[in-house]
Amino acid sequence: KQNKPKEGLKRILPTIAEAEKLGDKYYITMAKINSGWALSILKDYPSAEENLLSGLQMAVANNFNSSASEAYSHLAFLYESLGEFPKALENLKKKQLFSEKILNEENLRYTAELIVKYDNEKKESQITLLEKENEIVKYKLQENQKIMIFAGILLLLLGGLLLIWYRKYQLNNEKKVLMLEQQMMRSQMNPHFLFNSLNSIKLYIINNEKENAVYYLNKFSKLIRTILSNSREKEITLKEELETMELYINIESIRFSEKINYEVIIEESINTQQIKIPSMILQPFIENAIWHGLSNKVGDKFLKIYISSKVKGSISFEIVDNGIGRQKAQEIKENKVSKQKSIGLKLTKERLDNFAKNINKEIVMEFEDMFDKNNEPLGTKAIIVIPIK
Template sequence: MGTIDGTAQNQPLKNYTQNNGLPSLHINKSIQDHTGYLWLASKNGLIRFDGDEFNTYTTKNGLISNNITTVATRENTLFIGTDKGLSIKDYRGYTNFEGNHINAILTTKNHTFLGTNKGIFRVREEYLSPLRTNFQIDLNRINDIAFDGNFYWVATNKALWKIDELINPKVLKRIDTDNYTSVLIHQKNIIATTYNNGIQVVSNDKVTPLTTSIKKITGIKKIDNQFWILSEDEGIEILDAGFNFVRNINKYNTLATNKITDAFQDNEKNTWITTKNNGIYFIQNKKSEQKKPTISFENIEVVFSSIDSIDINNYPKTLQLPSNKNHISFYYKTININRLNKVTYRYKLNNQTSPWSTKNVVDFAYLAPGNYTFSAQSKVGNMESAPIEFNFFIDTPIYKKSWFIWSVIGFISLIVALIIWSYVRRIQAKNKAKVAKLKLENHLLSLEQKALQLQMNPHFIFNVLNGIKALGNSGKSSELNATISKFATLLRGVLQNSRQEEISLAEEITTLENYIELEQQINSRTFEYAIHTKLPVDPEEVLIPPMLIQPFVENSIKHGISSTTNGKITIDFFVKNDFLYCSVIDNGIGIEQSKKRTKVSSHTSVALKVTQERIQNLSKNCTFSIHELYEGNKVTGTKVLFKIPFKTDF
């Protein structure tokens, strides 16, 4: 720790630079947290100082940026302002919010506000919310924000403002125009600094200017009942309580630089001065009375892993631990800059108390099951801190619990009973399986027989023959020959396919095309049809039971589009999740209207039922559905959709 000759407040001045381990010479701001750590906002990250050792936190640790512009604290949470937004450090780690360059942070009981290069922002749970107050505030640089208990005072690079509420303000008053750099609440007055026009004292909204000997003022601090005026290029000017000149602290009498960024007094009345190019200066208060120290938990580890999911210093419950998590370590700390090496600690676990020592870590291994209360205390001189406590519970191993022992006995008994029952069930299941297999085979044979008998509608055959007869009587020999040829092809295909359990999808489509085209010729109303395939293989390689689709197509022709002009039937085949899907869609009158207009023939009804049973018996995963299609409240047709296992011949 280096020293500089000279005096400030008649006390020695110590300078911390890179030679003492300070990671950066450019320090923007300094604060002290509840434990007593000093936090320094630097150009090279966030620096923590305990009076002896510097620790640096950067983007590698989770910060949003290494250029730290300001820092504030509330309880055990740090709000870290940077040139790229805000980082919040708490027991859960870091939470980052991208945003503008942050110049000031104001923490209140319910909110945290940020003064940025473009207006004021409020910290929400998941984002930074811009506050709309006045365009002269929202679009300008906010240098400082202060709250006097009733009003917020906002210093911008253009003016000083008085606002009743930052969220939905009702009172918004511009007190003065100038480049205001900082605000200090002093008794009933507001003391604000301007960059080049000295100090402005505001009382009852009236401004009284006070001229200073220095320019480029960036801030004002109240230290030992004196006002310290900070300049970014001319050092520090100290005024007494009546704003009379006391002395200057600058490179000509005390410091090695005039580029001052901040000054504050810690809880032991020591004074810290931060600079832009020469680190920090420390003025120790030799006359400070010994104060009661404060102790805080720094970390709690369970089996060498930190507890990151709870606030260890404000955890009101009892931490529940399983039986195998019975190794726990506690880390606690008291910071006392003036008596760094005189801090001692003791701990208590339930009724066992340790002697005082300098050790601030304790490790408990192989703790027995039960409830525990751990407490720790620190002592500086004769002053003891209030103890801090943490409660935890270690569960009993499951194998020692009575319910587990009785459960094991019951489980073993159940296993024996299940083995006997399973043996009997297996014998019964074998017999049932044989009976079910025979019934299923008989049922399938019966369904196939019914399907063969119902594959072609006798009415359809009769209508085709009448059509052929009419063509013969009319002398249309070419159409007659074509119709007879198509009808013969259809009958031959039906007879050939009826002898097989499975045919190719291409054969099924050919049979459907012949059937539909014959229906087009004999039907009194014209209609169109389309057959689409979207398959990963050629339809010739796909296997399907014969005459599976024809009953649905026939139902669409006879009852769906029979009363429709420009009727259309669309048949789609596609594969999804190892299943072949088939849909038959018509633009007819719909199921319900068809039922009202005509009574479905017994052939059609039985054919549809048998075909549905055939589909469902192919596999337990097969599905079948039929429903009406709508556009708005209007029925536009009927859709039949079913899926069967996707099978190929390779």
């Protein structure tokens, strides 16, 4: 796929018959999917659809999940090009399901590898313990070494208990981090956000605003792919985090009548491609600024992120909005019939504490209310200081 569809077709199509002779189902599947993609680019939509559906059928039949995900993606593009947006959305959803299935399979493989590794270590530990016990039996036969044997047994028992305690501590810590990451991912991809985003895009389709519908649908799909991809990584670059936040704000913006004026100001000395931070760590603060500060504001809405290195060995974020302020937001929340408890910031604090603990440093996470000279609220500032390695 190098934007040369005609050349690609010339190379791929002749090889399909040979692959069929050899019974290479994976190659046939990918060849048909790639041919379908090339034909879509060349606007031969009937042939493209035939090849993509054929390749999809083989991928599903043979459990080629990555290929099936790719086929659904190309079918979404095809139907989008034909203006058949419901089909495009349906295939995009199916692609999402396969992407999640691939991710789940990878997680299961990873878990299985950990279990095997733990079992091997346990067996080695048992073998070592048996060898030590054999030595102790020999020592017991020598009366003049009884005291030394007794001391050795005590030391072995103490060492074993310390080893068991340390191993249990490590496992509990790893389990806690994993649970935090899973809870954070669920809070970022909650059903309300997904439903409201898709509903907003659907309104563009209903109102025949095709360009807006396609634009935001692409942004939405890219955001979901990015969240799923980043969920596999404990840390990502600052550049990747900022790109993901821009996607998130673009999706949130379509649910307002006025656009959110978003700006990032980065200190010149900061290299965003080298600095690594926990993935999606800024999202709860931005979500908080939008839904508690800006959503009820009338007029221009501003959201700015200032990034600096004020403290050596750390990076500072200041997320500033010109919303209604925390006091007014709390009053509005108290008057609502349904009060949903937000856990995003609490989970973020625990994730940051775990991240900082690994490098023996502390984090800062606080909020400041901003007022004008008449003591009227000007907005809220969230300050986050994260240590970097």
